[in-house]
Amino acid sequence: MQHRIGLIEDDPIIGEALSERLDFEGFTCDWFRDGKSARRGLGQRRYSVVVSDINLPDISGEQLFSDLLASGLSLAPFIFITGYGAIDQAVRLLKLGAQDYVTKPFNVGELIAKIRGLCERQQPAADADAILGISPPMRHIEALLPRLAASRSAVLISGESGVGKEHVARALHRAGDPEERTPFVAVNCGAIPENLIESELFGHDKGAFTGADRERRGVFEQADGGSLFLDEIGEMPPTMQVKLLRAIQDRAVVRVGGSTPRKVDIRLMCATHHDLKAMVEQGSFREDLYYRIHVIHLHVPPLRERQEDILWLAARFLDQHASRGEARRTLTADSERALASYPWPGNVRELQHCLERAKVLSLTSSLNAENLFGGDWSPTEDDALRKPLSDHLQECERAYIRRALTECDGRIADTATLLGISRKNLWEKMRKLEMAEG
Numbered sequence: 001m002q003h004r005i006g007l008i009e010d011d012p013i014i015g016e017a018l019s020e021r022l023d024f025e026g027f028t029c030d031w032f033r034d035g036k037s038a039r040r041g042l043g044q045r046r047y048s049v050v051v052s053d054i055n056l057p058d059i060s061g062e063q064l065f066s067d068l069l070a071s072g073l074s075l076a077p078f079i080f081i082t083g084y085g086a087i088d089q090a091v092r093l094l095k096l097g098a099q100d101y102v103t104k105p106f107n108v109g110e111l112i113a114k115i116r117g118l119c120e121r122q123q124p125a126a127d128a129d130a131i132l133g134i135s136p137p138m139r140h141i142e143a144l145l146p147r148l149a150a151s152r153s154a155v156l157i158s159g160e161s162g163v164g165k166e167h168v169a170r171a172l173h174r175a176g177d178p179e180e181r182t183p184f185v186a187v188n189c190g191a192i193p194e195n196l197i198e199s200e201l202f203g204h205d206k207g208a209f210t211g212a213d214r215e216r217r218g219v220f221e222q223a224d225g226g227s228l229f230l231d232e233i234g235e236m237p238p239t240m241q242v243k244l245l246r247a248i249q250d251r252a253v254v255r256v257g258g259s260t261p262r263k264v265d266i267r268l269m270c271a272t273h274h275d276l277k278a279m280v281e282q283g284s285f286r287e288d289l290y291y292r293i294h295v296i297h298l299h300v301p302p303l304r305e306r307q308e309d310i311l312w313l314a315a316r317f318l319d320q321h322a323s324r325g326e327a328r329r330t331l332t333a334d335s336e337r338a339l340a341s342y343p344w345p346g347n348v349r350e351l352q353h354c355l356e357r358a359k360v361l362s363l364t365s366s367l368n369a370e371n372l373f374g375g376d377w378s379p380t381e382d383d384a385l386r387k388p389l390s391d392h393l394q395e396c397e398r399a400y401i402r403r404a405l406t407e408c409d410g411r412i413a414d415t416a417t418l419l420g421i422s423r424k425n426l427w428e429k430m431r432k433l434e435m436a437e438g
Contacts, residue, residue, distance in 0.1 A: 003048035003119040004028045006076065008038040008064070010057050014081075018051070018108070025112055027119075035059035042068060043134050045315070047076040048119045049099075051111070054082045054089060062093055069097065071410050077118045081106065132164075132171055133313070135306035136410075141168060141298055149176035154248070154293050156233075157271040159300035162349030165271040166231060168300055172269065173227040182226030185219050190235030197240055199256050202247065208257025220253045220264045227267040233293065234274035234285065245289045268293065303344040303351065307402055310339055313348060317355050329359055330366050338369035398433045401426070 005027045009015040015031050022029040030045070032038035035056045042050065054061035061080055068075055077099035082090045090101040099118060102111055132138040148155060149172060157165045166186055173184045192200050199208075203218030219228060230236075236244060247253050248268060252261040270293045279285035303310060314331060322328040331339070344350055358371035401419070408414040416426040 004030065004045065005115060006038070006042060006045075006047040006050040006052075007031045008035070008050065008052035008056065008061070009081070010034060010053065010055075014053075018111075021108055021112065022115075025116075027115070033057075035061075035064045038064065039068065042075070043071075043312075045319075046131055049079065049115050050076050051079045051081065051115065054080055054093075062089055065093060065096065065098060067411070079111070079114060079118075132168060133306065133309040135308040137301050137306055138309060141300070142171070144298070145172050145175040148172055148296060152267055153295040154268045154270070155296045155298060156276075156294045157269060157298045157300060158276075159271075159273065160302045160347055161273045162347035163300040163302055164348045165300055166229060167348075168298060169227070169229045169269045169271065173229075173267070176267065177226070183223050184227045184229065185223040186229040186231060187219050188231045190232040194237050194240075197237065198243065201240075201244065202253040202255055204256035205258040208255070212257065215255070218253060218255065220247060220266065221262060223266045224264045225266075227269060230268070230270045232272060233270040234272040234276055234279060236285075238284070238286075241286045241289050245286065245292060248289075248292050303347045307340060307399070308406060310344070310351065311336055313351055314339055314355060317352055318359075321355075321359060326359075327365060329362070332366050332368045334369045335367050335372055338372060342373070394433060397429070398435060401429065401433070401435065 005022050007015065007018055007022070007029055009018065009031065010033050015033065019029045019031045030041055030047075032041055035058050038052070038056075052061045052064070056064065059067075065078060065080075075097075078093070078097075080090050080093055080098055080101040081104065082101055083104050087101075087103065090098075090103075093101065100114055102114070132142045155169075155172065157168055159165050169186070170184060173182075174180060187200065189197070199216070199218065201218045201220060203216050203221055204212050206212060206215045250261065251265065252263050254261050276285055276290055276294070280287045280290050303313075311331075314336075318329050318331070339351070346353075354372055355367070358367045361374075362368075362371045401415070404415045404418050408418060412423055412426060416423045419426065421429075
């Protein structure tokens with residue numbers, strides 16, 4: 001995979017020369033002409049290295065770097081470009097955490113060597129699967145993964161259909177096994193016929209039933225030494241819940257038609273879009289199984305509640321298409337507004353399918369709102385009349401605060417100033433509107 005380099009340079013001659021040289025050297029380069037666009041871009045993609053001029057038209061490179069550090073983003077190594085008169089400033093940046101600096105006029109070959117050396121010391125930034133999102137809830141989940149990976153406790157991942165529960169499970173597996181040398185086995189409990197689910201989970205011996213002409217390992221054995229992800233655990237038939245509980249408790253399975261317990265060492269992750277606690281109260285899900293799989297709980301919010309992730313995910317999906325050799329597609333301004341305004345009842349899965357459809361139907365490299373939605377939905381439709389006025393007003397206020405937070409890169413003090421209210425008032429509004437404090 002190619003390493004992605006972020007270049008922050010307002011000088012058109014230096015910027016063009018460096019971006020072309022980086023492309024020639026086999027890197028993917030994103031060139032930002034000012035601090036504002038760089039701040040937005042660095043929040044939407046993961047980079048292997050960032051090369052930044054200290055003098056930018058709207059903000060200094062030092063202030064940009066300080067703001068990014070304060071925002072809590074996981075930053076790539078920074079190399080700063082400076083003049084001789086600003087070496088003291090570059091040294092201050094090194095103390096803050098910058099990796100290196102070069103002085104003008106610099107040797108491009110030496111700069112490329114520095115970049116290549118930093119890239120060789122890390123995983124390629126193009127591995128976007130390592131990133132869950134840029135919204136506060138997804139950053140919070142991502143920050144928890146190393147701690148969870150250090151234990152073997154069972155994890156329950158909840159959320160609506162299509163929010164990316166399996167993506168979170170795979171990220172947790174990678175956090176415990178970065179080289180992915182151990183298996184990750186996923187099975188949808190709701191997609192297996194009831195008469196086959198025991199064999200699918202635990203395997204069967206030869207001759208166990210008609211058609212069992214050879215022995216077969218179940219998913220528990222297939223995941224031995226790695227992770228087992230049981231999706232839609234709420235769809236598990238009651239008769240199987242008892243056997244599943246025993247397998248989880250004993251960390252051993254008995255194949256259908258067999259009698260010998262087979263020990264397994266797995267990290268168990270389950271997922272559901274149901275309210276399992278309510279199912280326990282209704283008697284449709286075993287209480288002892290619920291507590292066995294509910295040791296750690298991760299809730300993935302729906303996409304409509306983490307709007308910061310919408311355009312970030314869209315850009316990521318389009319990058320994935322381009323990395324497969326397809327023509328690179330971009331989003332027009334009206335398509336970005338449409339994507340950000342749409343409620344996404346199908347969550348991330350619907351967004352992915354929407355972009356895939358638009359890519360097929362568009363005759364140009366730019367995807368507009370008509371390509372995405374085909375006229376079936378418009379953000380100007382007055383859907384608000386179908387809900388109480390108080391709900392509509394809260395949604396408007398929530399969206400307005402989110403836009404302000406995005407504009408100020410999540411800085412509460414600056415956001416409060418932009419909105420013309422106090423920090424205390426902003427915190428109170430965010431709590432009232434049940435907004436994540438990121």
